[in-house]
Amino acid sequence: MTLRIATRQVTREDYLHMLAEQGIQGHATPFSQTGIQLEQPVSVDDLPQFHEGWASVQDEAAQLAAQLLAPRDGERILDACAAPGGKTVALLEACGDIELLSLDADAARHARTVEYLNRCHVHAQVKTGDAGDPMNWWDGRPFDAILLDAPCSATGVLRRHPDIRFLRRQEDIQALAQLQARLLDALWPTLRPGGRLLYATCSVLKAENDHVIEAFCHRSHARVRVPELDSGVASAWGRQLLPQLNGHDGFYYALLEKPVQG
């Protein structure tokens, strides 16, 4: 069980002390600057100030999305596949002064994003819509940065959801890769020149990761910035994080920059 600490509310060190006072042991995660890994899982009701939003449950690899997109004051940001809101809230915790649109196609799932925002006392504009069809939700003002945490096979989190092994079919992967490509193509025009898009999946399959990004870069002339991290394996397109024994889930990140037209 890994926690993300709202470090604008409390430092990670102070929260570790608060946990210790409750008899809960944990240590700072090595890659995420906001993470604490607990020695034993506990009920969230036993976590200090949980209902005030000081801590949230989120895997360390997932926490890296906010760190890698690195939102800055005044930026307009889109979280394109946002529900149930883990990365939406993490982006707002990383930088309070951003204008964030949190979008998801699944209204019921996205209702949990609203609850999450309320618990953590942060604000985003929440919309339900197909990220692949911006005409239905975009007001035409370009985004400075986009997070596309794309629907995927979830093969990086098999250890948490072993049923995935039985539910996924070979043909699903091709369909997911097509959906991921469609979302990238649709979102790219909504990004301002010079803006950045962070593509993320919790998949360990090249078909959903490097191959999707490589093909997109050839179509779009996007520039690749391989995320700098001490975990995982870097390629020419992105970084594949592998599931770690006693550590984070499998995840993939690719950071793309839109060239400024001359």
Ligand SMILES: C[S@@+](CC[C@H](N)C(=O)[O-])C[C@H]1O[C@@H](n2cnc3c(N)ncnc32)[C@H](O)[C@@H]1O
């Ligand atoms: C990996 S989950 C997102 C997890 C979320 N970012 C978080 O950190 O809590 C992928 C999400 O994509 C959404 N989704 C699938 N197809 C979509 C589409 N065409 N447009 C927008 N959202 C979509 C799903 O409803 C699901 O919530």
